[in-house]
Amino acid sequence: MTQSGAIDRASTIGDVYDHPLGRDIIDKLLLQLGRSQRWVDNPIVRRLRVRTVERLGHGFTGDGFIDTLLTLLNDVSDSPTRTTGPVTPRWWKEAVFYQVYPRSFADSDGDGIGDLRGIINHLDHLEDLGIDCLWLSPIFASPNEDNGYDISDYRAVMTEMGTLDDVDELIAACHARGMRIILDLVVNHTSDQHEWFKEARRDPDGPFGEYYILRDGDSTTLPNNWASYFSGPAWTWLEDTKRWCMRLFAPGQPDLNWDNPAVRREVADVVSWWLERGIDGFRLDVINFISKREGLPEGNEFVGSLMEFTGVEHYFHGPHLHAYLAELRRDGFQRKGEVKEAPGHDPTAVMIGETPGIGIETGRLLTAENRHELDLVFSFDHLENPGKTRWDDYAYDLNHLKAYMIQRQSRLGSGDWVSLFWENHDNPRMISKVNADPLYRTPLGKALAAIQLLGRGTPFIYQGQEIAAINQDFQNVSDFRDIESINRLSHHHGGPVNIDVVRPGSRDHARTPMRWDDSQCHGFTTGEPWIGFHEHSTGYTVAEQQKDPDSVFTFYKQLIALRREHPALRLGDVRFAYPRRRDYFAWFRELDGESFLTEVNLSARSIRRPHYTAVLRDVLTTGRDEVRLGPYEVRVHRVLS
Numbered sequence: 001m002t003q004s005g006a007i008d009r010a011s012t013i014g015d016v017y018d019h020p021l022g023r024d025i026i027d028k029l030l031l032q033l034g035r036s037q038r039w040v041d042n043p044i045v046r047r048l049r050v051r052t053v054e055r056l057g058h059g060f061t062g063d064g065f066i067d068t069l070l071t072l073l074n075d076v077s078d079s080p081t082r083t084t085g086p087v088t089p090r091w092w093k094e095a096v097f098y099q100v101y102p103r104s105f106a107d108s109d110g111d112g113i114g115d116l117r118g119i120i121n122h123l124d125h126l127e128d129l130g131i132d133c134l135w136l137s138p139i140f141a142s143p144n145e146d147n148g149y150d151i152s153d154y155r156a157v158m159t160e161m162g163t164l165d166d167v168d169e170l171i172a173a174c175h176a177r178g179m180r181i182i183l184d185l186v187v188n189h190t191s192d193q194h195e196w197f198k199e200a201r202r203d204p205d206g207p208f209g210e211y212y213i214l215r216d217g218d219s220t221t222l223p224n225n226w227a228s229y230f231s232g233p234a235w236t237w238l239e240d241t242k243r244w245c246m247r248l249f250a251p252g253q254p255d256l257n258w259d260n261p262a263v264r265r266e267v268a269d270v271v272s273w274w275l276e277r278g279i280d281g282f283r284l285d286v287i288n289f290i291s292k293r294e295g296l297p298e299g300n301e302f303v304g305s306l307m308e309f310t311g312v313e314h315y316f317h318g319p320h321l322h323a324y325l326a327e328l329r330r331d332g333f334q335r336k337g338e339v340k341e342a343p344g345h346d347p348t349a350v351m352i353g354e355t356p357g358i359g360i361e362t363g364r365l366l367t368a369e370n371r372h373e374l375d376l377v378f379s380f381d382h383l384e385n386p387g388k389t390r391w392d393d394y395a396y397d398l399n400h401l402k403a404y405m406i407q408r409q410s411r412l413g414s415g416d417w418v419s420l421f422w423e424n425h426d427n428p429r430m431i432s433k434v435n436a437d438p439l440y441r442t443p444l445g446k447a448l449a450a451i452q453l454l455g456r457g458t459p460f461i462y463q464g465q466e467i468a469a470i471n472q473d474f475q476n477v478s479d480f481r482d483i484e485s486i487n488r489l490s491h492h493h494g495g496p497v498n499i500d501v502v503r504p505g506s507r508d509h510a511r512t513p514m515r516w517d518d519s520q521c522h523g524f525t526t527g528e529p530w531i532g533f534h535e536h537s538t539g540y541t542v543a544e545q546q547k548d549p550d551s552v553f554t555f556y557k558q559l560i561a562l563r564r565e566h567p568a569l570r571l572g573d574v575r576f577a578y579p580r581r582r583d584y585f586a587w588f589r590e591l592d593g594e595s596f597l598t599e600v601n602l603s604a605r606s607i608r609r610p611h612y613t614a615v616l617r618d619v620l621t622t623g624r625d626e627v628r629l630g631p632y633e634v635r636v637h638r639v640l641s
């Protein structure tokens with residue numbers, strides 16, 4: 001960066017790469033293009049002037065790319081600092097989280113839809129596993145255009161899921177077991193059935209008109225070229241009000257106008273209201289999208305084609321993002337009354353942001369301890385191999401995950417903490433992505449568990465991971481329920497409807513219900529499930545896995561128990577061994593003289609173990625050979641000296 005910190009056309013690529021957002025953007029570009037990050041370490045590349053790159057790359061990027069980049073970079077004046085010293089212990093750094101997708105977890109009343117009582121009835125399963133905190137995907141009142149990510153009342157429960165009394169009972173039941181519970185807060189947008197939106201529609205010039213992003217115009221001219229995440233433009237024409245309404249997701253999910261202080265106040269009030277009910281925190285849905293660039297300028301076409309969503313540069317790290325988050329933390333997340341570090345009473349509720357498009361350095365800017373914004377982020381760069389998207393049918397190479405984890409850890413200071421996750425309700429199952437051969441299902445499930453539970457960071461297990469859930473064998477268009485898949489099927493041009501355009505990446509893979517037992521509907525419901533089961537393997541239900549001492553479930557339990565027992569495996573430093581050795585992933589976790597080494601074979605072939613001079617004692621292993629690691633084998637050792 002130049003003296004003043006400003007980046008301009010005279011700056012070098014090195015200057016851009018030394019800027020936190022610049023670095024993230026270049027890394028992301030390289031990832032999308034399938035190029036190695038080493039490309040930018042080349043001194044010749046680093047010395048290139050931005051204006052030279054503009055000239056050379058113009059044929060590729062078209063107009064405006066460099067202006068877009070400079071605007072984004074010059075919004076950011078801070079750099080994350082790298083702090084040293086011991087890690088401050090916080091419950092959410094040491095906890096193992098478990099994400100429940102309530103609609104698909106357990107149905108207690110036979111209507112085919114999972115509900116709160118179903119969760120209450122299965123808390124033993126989570127306690128048995130060793131879970132410290134539950135995260136529930138949305139349970140709020142909703143017309144369910146996007147399965148609850150379209151909320152019509154933040155202080156009411158979706159009828160199918162139960163009542164506020166059920167939530168209170170669930171909170172109390174979690175706390176009684178020493179577990180915490182967090183909810184999903186979807187406040188980039190509401191449902192179009194929310195009272196605020198209904199009011200805005202009734203009187204767009206009144207106060208609620210300012211709660212949303214409405215634009216005058218005529219019905220044939222879109223206000224800008226931004227794209228929706230669920231296909232088509234990010235705008236809906238409201239015929240009754242003669243306004244365009246911005247909605248980055250479904251037509252029924254209008255974006256809130258966070259530049260309006262009244263909106264920010266409402267959100268903080270919702271958070272406080274739930275904190276008073278005992279909730280321990282929130283996962284904030286697409287929270288980095290809340291601050292949109294003033295004037296809503298056209299999205300750059302090159303960025304749009306690269307990132308799949310035109311306009312994203314104007315809101316993925318918007319101008320007021322950091323300020324709005326700090327304000328929300330201050331006004332909503334501080335618990336009132338008597339506080340102590342305990343479930344239901346923590347002074348500050350945990351604040352976890354889902355942040356698509358955010359890279360390592362901007363992630364640090366959002367979460368560094370001394371900045372008082374978010375505690376953790378979910379970023380997604382590790383979920384696909386370079387040059388691939390979720391919709392591509394390919395075998396994910398775990399060496400990318402390894403490289404990402406090593407790279408990320410090398411950039412963190414003691415005031416940074418990260419989340420560890422491979423699955424959620426928006427992604428296919430990781431086992432299927434890596435290697436769908438049933439022969440490897442169990443060892444691979446265990447390898448993924450070890451990387452997650454013994455890595456440095458907070459693990460978030462998605463329901464079903466602990467029983468090695470895999471993708472569904474969808475055969476027909478009618479098998480899908482998710483709006484994203486359905487829209488993609490109908491927007492995909494070129495010939496007849498072809499489910500291959502959604503099969504690899506559909507979110508429905510992870511949304512089919514939990515398989516509790518081998519009865520007809522797998523113990524999920526006594527009725528007709530809202531989405532069918534399209535995977536019928538034996539041995540991988542909760543009941544079967546619980547009984548099997550060699551199951552993936554048993555291994556999860558063992559890993560979590562080990563983590564609980566040893567602070568080194570929770571808060572300890574991480575040191576990677578043989579980082580360049582392909583298919584071999586090994587790391588030490590160390591704290592106060594205690595040390596563990598974990599080795600994982602990332603491939604389906606047998607590989608040789610390297611030699612360690614340290615004296616090692618096995619504590620948990622999935623193989624037997626001393627010299628080699630079998631397919632996806634895991635060995636956890638205690639380092640004796």
Ligand code: NOJ
Binds near residue numbers: 150186285354425426
């Ligand atoms: C991210 C959520 O995880 C996803 O399920 C949802 O569709 C979008 N945000 C919109 O709320």
